[in-house]
Amino acid sequence: MNLESLRGNLRVISALGARSVKQTFRRPQLVAPILVFPTLLLAIQTGGAGSAVGLPEFPEVNGFLDFMLAGAMIQSTLLAGNSGGIALAVDIEMGFTDRLFAAPISRFAIVLGRLAGTFVLGAVAAVWFLAIGLIFGATIEGGPAGALLVIVLVALSAAAFGGIGSAIALRAGKASVVQGLFPLVFVILFLSSAFFPANLMLEPAASVADYNPLSFIVEGIRDLIVFSLSLEGLAEALGAIALIGAVSVGLTVLALRYRLRTGG
Amino acid sequence: MPAIEAKALERTFSGGVRAVAGVDLEVAEGQIYAFLGPNGAGKTTTVRMLTTLLRPTAGEGRVAGFDIVAQAAEVRRAIGVALQEAALDPLMTGRELIQLQATLHGIPRAEGRRRADTLLDRVGLTRAADRRVGAYSGGMRRRLDLASALVHQPMVLFLDEPTTGLDPVSRKAIWEEVAKLNAEGTTVFLTTQYLEEADQLADNVGIIAEGRIVGEGTPAQLKAEVGRPHLEIRLSDDGAERAEEIVARFGRPLPAKDGAVLVELERGAAEVAPVVRALDEAGLLVESLDLVEPTLDDVFVAKTGYHLEGDETQTGETEAIPAP
Numbered sequence: 001m002n003l004e005s006l007r008g009n010l011r012v013i014s015a016l017g018a019r020s021v022k023q024t025f026r027r028p029q030l031v032a033p034i035l036v037f038p039t040l041l042l043a044i045q046t047g048g049a050g051s052a053v054g055l056p057e058f059p060e061v062n063g064f065l066d067f068m069l070a071g072a073m074i075q076s077t078l079l080a081g082n083s084g085g086i087a088l089a090v091d092i093e094m095g096f097t098d099r100l101f102a103a104p105i106s107r108f109a110i111v112l113g114r115l116a117g118t119f120v121l122g123a124v125a126a127v128w129f130l131a132i133g134l135i136f137g138a139t140i141e142g143g144p145a146g147a148l149l150v151i152v153l154v155a156l157s158a159a160a161f162g163g164i165g166s167a168i169a170l171r172a173g174k175a176s177v178v179q180g181l182f183p184l185v186f187v188i189l190f191l192s193s194a195f196f197p198a199n200l201m202l203e204p205a206a207s208v209a210d211y212n213p214l215s216f217i218v219e220g221i222r223d224l225i226v227f228s229l230s231l232e233g234l235a236e237a238l239g240a241i242a243l244i245g246a247v248s249v250g251l252t253v254l255a256l257r258y259r260l261r262t263g264g
Numbered sequence: 265m266p267a268i269e270a271k272a273l274e275r276t277f278s279g280g281v282r283a284v285a286g287v288d289l290e291v292a293e294g295q296i297y298a299f300l301g302p303n304g305a306g307k308t309t310t311v312r313m314l315t316t317l318l319r320p321t322a323g324e325g326r327v328a329g330f331d332i333v334a335q336a337a338e339v340r341r342a343i344g345v346a347l348q349e350a351a352l353d354p355l356m357t358g359r360e361l362i363q364l365q366a367t368l369h370g371i372p373r374a375e376g377r378r379r380a381d382t383l384l385d386r387v388g389l390t391r392a393a394d395r396r397v398g399a400y401s402g403g404m405r406r407r408l409d410l411a412s413a414l415v416h417q418p419m420v421l422f423l424d425e426p427t428t429g430l431d432p433v434s435r436k437a438i439w440e441e442v443a444k445l446n447a448e449g450t451t452v453f454l455t456t457q458y459l460e461e462a463d464q465l466a467d468n469v470g471i472i473a474e475g476r477i478v479g480e481g482t483p484a485q486l487k488a489e490v491g492r493p494h495l496e497i498r499l500s501d502d503g504a505e506r507a508e509e510i511v512a513r514f515g516r517p518l519p520a521k522d523g524a525v526l527v528e529l530e531r532g533a534a535e536v537a538p539v540v541r542a543l544d545e546a547g548l549l550v551e552s553l554d555l556v557e558p559t560l561d562d563v564f565v566a567k568t569g570y571h572l573e574g575d576e577t578q579t580g581e582t583e584a585i586p587a588p
Binding site for chain 1: 277315316317319337338341343345347351353356364369412
């Protein structure tokens with residue numbers, strides 16, 4: 001790929017990413033899972049289960065909200081990925097992807113454009129929850145640099161999860177199938193340390209949470225909010241994101257090839 | 265060099281469904297080629313192969329001189345595509361859609377904006393340009409789809425059933441635009457299930473049924489293949505038998521229909537006057553007289569054995585451009 005072609009593809013990815021973001025904010029049912037639901041859950045859990053911080057072996061935190069912010073962010077990224085998949089499936093159903101496939105652009109740029117949009121939505125969600133945290137008394141122990149790293153980790157996670165949503169959308173071609181994964185998102189989420197410390201969970205949930213890549217991402221983000229910049233936590237989070245990203249890229253490539261071969 | 269060429273083009277889907285069973289066609293540069301056939305005949309599958317959206321399972325095709333499989337990217341640069349049901353994002357505005365299409369074709373941002381303005385004006389959507397497509401009528405969507413397919417000034421334009429479901433006024437607007445584009449030099453490949461559309465627009469018509477081309481030629485050639493014009497004569501009094509004897513001198517008599525005397529005229533309209541004179545000289549009073557030309561429907565029936573349903577079921581919606 002020469003420089004001109006790379007520049008052209010980047011322009012296409014950025015245009016499709018911008019479309020994806022606009023599409024989300026113009027369709028309330030896509031915004032709700034990314035911002036509204038996690039905010040409501042955060043409010044309910046923080047209000048109703050705040051005394052959990054007093055449990056023995058609960059991590060030392062400034063407040064339950066500080067602990068919960070990472071979980072809300074990761075819930076938002078999972079749902080952003082799922083919403084991105086739904087939006088792509090809707091594009092397939094209404095034939096919009098045919099318009100894109102008939103254009104002289106790399107077919108992978110079409111998926112990357114969608115993921116670029118999900119990346120931006122992840123960043124928006126991170127900023128939203130950091131703002132909510134700060135307004136309601138949470139402290140970001142990692143400081144401005146920590147906050148910036150939180151935004152990057154959340155945005156990257158959204159893109160990685162978005163890849164899985166896109167792969168399913170490309171393979172199934174039906175929004176209802178991608179939408180059907182919605183409950184699964186919560187199962188994966190609750191079997192991680194997103195909302196509760198893994199060391200306080202019962203077996204086998206505790207063991208699942210220990211190995212759930214989501215837990216590594218959550219802990220990496222949580223460290224930056226609750227403790228301070230931890231290189232080990234950051235590396236583990238980035239490793240988990242890379243793993244999920246690699247799986248989602250592999251699945252997306254296979255699904256895209258399938259769609260192009262069968263013609264949808 | 266033909267603008268579009270297909271040789272034994274085939275597509276078999278999983279499960280063994282053979283949607284296109286060996287299509288051969290050639291469209292010269294600057295032509296309007298109408299691909300006529302009922303739903304499920306293989307029109308859309310052929311278009312999807314020619315526009316590189318679907319790989320053929322056998323045969324070959326070239327568009328604008330490029331192989332549709334080996335040089336798919338070059339084909340995509342040379343073609344404009346407006347697919348069935350106007351695949352538009354209802355959440356985008358008309359202007360955004362055309363500008364996105366410009367970006368997809370590598371047109372610089374400022375030039376994309378300029379072309380969007382020009383094209384929106386061309387298809388009469390300037391006032392609706394900044395409204396979301398979801399608020400557009402069917403006719404407006406088709407015009408927007410057409411405009412977006414033109415943003416990179418394609419050599420070959422593929423229109424898949426561009427007027428299906430449109431009201432007569434919107435249909436006519438699309439026809440006019442297609443004719444204008446063709447006059448400017450664009451080759452147009454159009455699929456349709458409307459006989460009138462093919463008759464009005466096309467230089468050449470290909471009739472497809474069950475995945476195969478069963479007839480091809482200019483509308484006039486195709487009509488000539490199925491028969492010559494015939495005269496339908498209604499008399500105001502008895503004398504049909506006598507009239508049949510007289511008209512038989514001018515052409516082949518056809519079986520009477522609803523009391524009318526029918527005769528096929530070898531020289532068409534040129535023989536109407538002599539027939540009328542002969543009937544008059546015989547003292548027969550003619551009530552009405554119609555010269556009936558063969559239609560593409562007759563051609564379709566002759567080639568496939570059935571009528572094209574779509575032409576009878578043309579229904580559309582009334583287009584209304586909401587005030588800004």
